[in-house]
Amino acid sequence: MSAASTSTAPTSAPSSEALPTAEQHGIKEHSDGRFGFVPVQTRSARFKSFDVADFPAVTGREAVWKLSPVAKFTDLTAGVLDGSVYDFDQTPHPDVDVSWVDRSDTRIGTAGAPEERAAANAWSAFEKALAITVTGEEAKEITLTRANLGSVPRAAHTVIEAKPFSQAVVILQNTGDARISENIEIIVGESANLTVVTVQEWNADAVQLANHFATIGRDARLKHVVVSLGGGIVRVNPSVQLAGQGSDTELYGLYFADAGQHLEQQVYVNHDAPNSRSRVNYKGALQGAGARTVWIGDVLIGRTAPGTDSYEQNRNLVLTEGTRADSIPNLEIETGDILGAGHASATGRFDDEQLFYLQSRGIGEVEARRLVVRGFLSEIVQHIGSSPLEERLQGVIEDELRGTEGN
Amino acid sequence: MSVLEIKDLHVSVETDQGTKQILRGVDLTINEGEIHAIMGPNGSGKSTLAYTIAGHPKYHVDSGSILLDGAEVLTMTVDERARAGLFLAMQYPVEIPGVTVTNFLRTAKTAIDGEAPAIRHWIKDVRESMVRLRMDKSFAERNVNEGFSGGEKKRNEILQLELLKPRFAVLDETDSGLDVDALKIVSEGVNRAKENTGLGLLLITHYTRILRYIKPDFVHVFVDGRIAEQGGPELADRLEDEGYDRFLAETPVG
Ligand SMILES: Nc1ncnc2c1ncn2[C@@H]1O[C@H](COP(=O)(O)OP(=O)(O)O)[C@@H](O)[C@H]1O
Ligand SMILES: [Mg+2]
Numbered sequence: 001m002s003a004a005s006t007s008t009a010p011t012s013a014p015s016s017e018a019l020p021t022a023e024q025h026g027i028k029e030h031s032d033g034r035f036g037f038v039p040v041q042t043r044s045a046r047f048k049s050f051d052v053a054d055f056p057a058v059t060g061r062e063a064v065w066k067l068s069p070v071a072k073f074t075d076l077t078a079g080v081l082d083g084s085v086y087d088f089d090q091t092p093h094p095d096v097d098v099s100w101v102d103r104s105d106t107r108i109g110t111a112g113a114p115e116e117r118a119a120a121n122a123w124s125a126f127e128k129a130l131a132i133t134v135t136g137e138e139a140k141e142i143t144l145t146r147a148n149l150g151s152v153p154r155a156a157h158t159v160i161e162a163k164p165f166s167q168a169v170v171i172l173q174n175t176g177d178a179r180i181s182e183n184i185e186i187i188v189g190e191s192a193n194l195t196v197v198t199v200q201e202w203n204a205d206a207v208q209l210a211n212h213f214a215t216i217g218r219d220a221r222l223k224h225v226v227v228s229l230g231g232g233i234v235r236v237n238p239s240v241q242l243a244g245q246g247s248d249t250e251l252y253g254l255y256f257a258d259a260g261q262h263l264e265q266q267v268y269v270n271h272d273a274p275n276s277r278s279r280v281n282y283k284g285a286l287q288g289a290g291a292r293t294v295w296i297g298d299v300l301i302g303r304t305a306p307g308t309d310s311y312e313q314n315r316n317l318v319l320t321e322g323t324r325a326d327s328i329p330n331l332e333i334e335t336g337d338i339l340g341a342g343h344a345s346a347t348g349r350f351d352d353e354q355l356f357y358l359q360s361r362g363i364g365e366v367e368a369r370r371l372v373v374r375g376f377l378s379e380i381v382q383h384i385g386s387s388p389l390e391e392r393l394q395g396v397i398e399d400e401l402r403g404t405e406g407n
Numbered sequence: 408m409s410v411l412e413i414k415d416l417h418v419s420v421e422t423d424q425g426t427k428q429i430l431r432g433v434d435l436t437i438n439e440g441e442i443h444a445i446m447g448p449n450g451s452g453k454s455t456l457a458y459t460i461a462g463h464p465k466y467h468v469d470s471g472s473i474l475l476d477g478a479e480v481l482t483m484t485v486d487e488r489a490r491a492g493l494f495l496a497m498q499y500p501v502e503i504p505g506v507t508v509t510n511f512l513r514t515a516k517t518a519i520d521g522e523a524p525a526i527r528h529w530i531k532d533v534r535e536s537m538v539r540l541r542m543d544k545s546f547a548e549r550n551v552n553e554g555f556s557g558g559e560k561k562r563n564e565i566l567q568l569e570l571l572k573p574r575f576a577v578l579d580e581t582d583s584g585l586d587v588d589a590l591k592i593v594s595e596g597v598n599r600a601k602e603n604t605g606l607g608l609l610l611i612t613h614y615t616r617i618l619r620y621i622k623p624d625f626v627h628v629f630v631d632g633r634i635a636e637q638g639g640p641e642l643a644d645r646l647e648d649e650g651y652d653r654f655l656a657e658t659p660v661g
Contacts, residue, residue, distance in 0.1 A: 375505020
């Protein structure tokens with residue numbers, strides 16, 4: 001579906017489903033057409049600073065925080081953070097250099113700047129940045145694993161640079177304990193083709209506040225995938241600037257919130273060059289008391305971006321009572337000359353009619369549920385582009401689903 | 408010789424206005440290999456009977472019983488009923504996003520047989536059934552019923568009937584909304600299934616049209632939650648001429 005609009009006013013179709021209504025066909029659609037006018041501040045005009053002192057104390061009423069449990073991580077927004085280097089594991093590749101660099105590295109600060117206090121706190125505190133530099137035109141894949149971050153509040157900074165014409169899949173794998181605020185800059189050079197996958201399988205009480213800032217050069221392509229499965233509070237906010245003409249981005253997300261988990265993602269796509277293309281597709285499942293997810297998707301199509309082709313969607317599948325999924329797409333269009341722009345958001349309960357249909361063909365209840373949820377989420381898994389990781393994640397999703405048994 | 412017996416079945420459903428009685432004492436015995444047509448006006452409770460046999464949770468059985476070869480069906484879960492040999496071709500088949508027809512059929516076949524089908528034969532069986540039902544092979548990779556037209560959904564139901572090989576099948580208005588070509592294709596599929604497996608059929612229909620292609624042994628007129636009259640195929644011809652008015656006039660409204 002695509003709806004072109006020449007409105008310069010931000011449009012918004014927020015939805016918060018504390019207890020979605022049962023629908024005959026489960027997933028309830030609401031998409032454009034009902035462009036409710038909500039006076040959102042123009043996204044590009046948001047205050048930015050690298051210095052934590054420029055941000056007032058967090059109240060929880062700010063646009064970026066209003067759906068987050070801010071009282072549970074005041075150490076990250078207001079405390080002193082450990083900015084020292086940490087241990088990580090890495091699968092080596094000759095064309096991918098991974099090393100700690102000084103704050104004076106010229107790449108730092110070129111992809112974006114903090115829009116909130118936790119990000120600025122991390123920016124002010126990190127001692128060295130981890131730089132991942134990709135060269136070489138042939139396809140390759142590397143995985144960086146962080147497993148020992150510990151529970152002391154810390155800051156981190158990462159730069160991922162794909163040199164012009166280079167190609168790689170970079171997987172950031174997160175496990176173990178963590179209380180971390182971090183910034184990740186992603187710089188995609190001209191005609192480069194980079195995939196960044198961040199997988200969160202933290203321990204149950206981990207807290208992670210991550211901001212990704214990406215800038216994409218001429219004819220370059222970034223595929224960005226956020227997979228959030230484990231952790232107490234996980235906020236991964238990717239912000240992508242389509243800076244070069246013909247640049248292209250696909251942003252995927254998959255999350256599975258269990259009882260008590262808060263999984264959040266605020267996605268921002270800024271079309272800032274002609275003929276750029278973006279696709280955003282996030283899918284989440286919720287099960288268990290207090291499972292909470294937040295998805296906010298802002299797309300800005302600037303005056304500088306004629307010929308833009310953009311579509312974003314978020315879908316949530318509610319498996320049990322007592323969960324809450326917020327889903328808020330925002331589309332701001334400043335130019336009339338676009339190819340297409342649209343958004344969709346839907347949150348639906350696991351449909352009893354689907355269950356009945358599958359069971360009436362002999363399939364047991366547990367297997368029927370698994371079949372539907374696996375089908376729902378596998379659309380995202382299939383986009384990752386790393387078969388070992390895709391296979392492993394299908395297994396992890398199966399394990400998550402096994403958690404529903406007995407409910 | 409298998410037999411499905413429905414005895415003095417009373418069924419109600421919860422509505423916003425309170426409990427609503429729908430079935431008011433249904434008695435019906437179907438032997439293996441027999442075709443029973445149930446004909447009745449809209450709202451008479453035909454689908455309720457079909458869903459109750461399949462075990463849909465919305466329908467509450469107040470009294471009566473359903474026996475499959477003497478075993479009580481009403482205490483079985485929905486999937487147990489299917490594994491015991493019952494099948495319902497639904498009036499409005501449900502869409503299952505994210506689950507392909509291939510995956511769905513294989514999972515159902517495995518559940519019903521208790522073991523995975525031998526892969527070579529299975530693929531061949533599926534393909535041949537689809538060809539006979541004039542289903543394009545692209546359907547195999549599409550999600551179950553998603554974006555299917557009304558006629559395609561009905562064919563997909565009959566595809567399952569052919570492949571899952573139940574002992575008794577209830578077809579709930581499989582003919583409704585089909586053009587004559589689709590009606591012939593679907594009817595051929597049903598007749599083929601009967602020839603191959605000798606199953607018993609409960610053919611629910613609003614119109615007599617399908618009875619030109621599927622010949623019933625018995626016809627039951629269903630009005631206001633019970634069987635008002637039964638007879639042989641000639642009863643269908645009479646309904647064709649007279650409609651349901653005669654029966655409706657006899658029953659009080661409500
Ligand atoms: N789930 C339900 N909720 C409320 N009323 C229902 C439900 N199912 C059936 N009914 C009512 O029961 C009556 C019989 O319906 P149904 O069995 O669908 O009839 P038929 O298939 O013969 O058209 C109708 O009046 C219908 O409105
Ligand atoms: Mg009906």
